[in-house]
Structure formats: structure tokens, C-alpha cells
Amino acid sequence: MQSTLGVGFLGAGPVTQAIHLPAMARLTDHFTVRHVNDVDAAVAQGVAGNAGTAYSTSLEALLDDPRVDVVAICSPHAYHAEQAIAACRAGKKAVLCEKPLAMSAAEAALIATVSAETGVPVLVGAMHTFDPGWRAAVASWGDLPATSHTIRSSVVLPPNARFEDLATEVISRAAFPAVDVSDVEVRASMVHAGVMGLAVHDLPLIRSLLPRYDDLRVLCADLLTPFGYRILMVAGGKVIELHAVMSQTWQPSWVLEAYADDQVLHTEFTPSYVHAGSAVSTLTTAGSARVFGPSRANGYEAEWLELAAVVRGEVAPPDLDGLVDDLQFTVAVADAAADAVRTLAKTEAAA
Structure with a gap:
């Protein structure tokens, strides 16, 4: 039997604690957590203690650890490319980078170049693209990509903290500071962040x-307030x-739909932080409805298994070109949406 792959986590926040470590616990035939890194020493130590592994506060310490075969990048977006x-360049066997891969097309292209030069594969943890219900x-x-005319992504969630608390006891989660949403630049920035942090799940699809x-x-x-x-x-x-939109009271819903004249795709994903099996996809025509899923494995497990x-x-x-194109598309949507927020504010001010 082949030995397991050692995994080191860069960033020990909620994504590592509530998403990836529970996935690792279900994939012990393939992976062993070897190292947890975070700039906050108390968080790194606490999470590593729960996982029964080593911890550090410097990138170099994790990359120098010979037991780490795979690096999982779960840090803030701005650090992903670096x-x-x-x-x-450290010669690891693979990298799993949480979405988004980078914050610009230039950064993504550089990652692709270095990956090709070093032979180290890079996967982006966009779990919906790996979801068995979606892939089926x-x-x-068939010809849905050519014939569809309308695509809709609708997400209604309570704040992440509620799902994080259900998934695991997250260590040291700081509250987000209040912001002035009457400021158009704040609104534009928040919409941009929403695309890069939330819409990014579905934009590759x-x-x-x-x-x-x-x-x-x-x-x-x-x-949309309080956030969306x-x-x-x-x-x-x-x-x-x-x-x-995030709401304290609405029932969670995550749906992606594509409409053609003769076919409709309706995919219901489980919310982020929820380990409850795969998506369920339905392809409907005038004469049939084919249902795919749910599978036992969710998109998180599927990305790690791949x-x-x-x-x-x-x-x-x-x-690699496809991953760069996904990122370029996401950035283009984020930039254009932020500009549209500014344009709307100017129009309303002039009215």
C-alpha cells in the first residue's frame, strides 16, 4: 500500500478548520496532516494541537518541512500567488490553492509559468468544479453550452460563522468591523470582494x-445588505x-441554472462549510428529467482525491491555461461590477 501524502496548511483560519481538516479526517487512506502554519502563533498552535501535528508561523518553516508533500494555501487572497x-519552487509534489488563484491575471499567469517550469501541479480549490453532481x-x-441563453447563480446563506460553528469549533475568529455602506467606494469594494470571494465558486462553471x-x-x-x-x-x-445575500433567517439555498429553448439545467449545491454530500443536478427537457446525485462525496473530498x-x-x-482563464474571467466580472456600482451611484445622485 502506498504511503499517504503529507499535507501542510498555510493559513489556519475557518477554511482550514471547518472545511479541509474535516475532509482530511475522511481521507486518511490518502493524506496525513503534517504541518499547520499561521501568522498568529496561538491559532497555529491551537489548530495544530487539535490535528496532532507540527506548527509554525513562517512560510519558510513549512516549505522546509520534508514531511510536507502537498501545500494547501488557505491564507488571505492577497498572499495566494506569492x-x-x-x-x-520548493519542489513540493502539488499545491492546492483556495480560490481565487490570484488577484490578477498577471499573477495567475506567473503561477502557471512557474508550475510548468518546476513540474509542480497546481489545483484551485473551487469545490463546485469538482462536485460529482455537477460533473455528472x-x-x-450535450449542446447546452452552445444553446443556452440565460444563466443564473443565486446564493442565500446565513453568515459563514453559523456554518463554521456547526462544522467545528473554530479557534479565534475575529468579527468584521462595521463599515459605512453609504460610501460608494465602500459599496464598490464590497461588491468586488463578493465576486472574488463568493461568486468565484460558480464563475468557472x-x-x-x-x-x-x-x-x-x-x-x-x-x-445587498447586510452583505451580498x-x-x-x-x-x-x-x-x-x-x-x-447573507441573512440571519432565510433558509440556505445555492442554485446554478442554465436555460436553453429545449433544455434546462438546475443544480443545487450544499452551502459552503456544510459536509453533506454532493450537489444534485437535474437536466430537464420536454420529455424527460434526468437527476444526477447526490453522491456521498462532496466537492471538497473530490478535489483532494483528484x-x-x-x-x-x-x-x-x-x-493551467484554463485556470488562468477562470481567474481572468472572475477579475473581469469583479472589476466591471465595481464600476457599475459607481455608475449607479452617479446616476442616482444626478436624478
């Missing part, structure tokens, strides 16, 4: 349904609606 490149629908949707996006136009965008966004855009001849298969040479590494 850390992914460093992990590749993709394999059966949406891109796979588009023939092109160089003609992307955001028609309108605005911030409403974005209407067109790209590749299709109408795309993005809606997300990484293990890549390292062991059982499947090909992900297409």
Missing part, C-alpha cells in the same frame, strides 16, 4: 457555458444573473 509560487451533469448536457467573454458587459450591479450583491451582465451572447490522483500519475494535471 505562496503558490514559493511552494512550486456536464458529462450529459459559468465560463464553461460561454463561447467567449471578451464582450463582457455588466449592465447593473449593487450591494446583485449583478446583471451579458457575455458571449448570453444573459447572466448573479445574486447573493489531487492525490494527479500526484500519483493516475490523471493528468489541470489545464
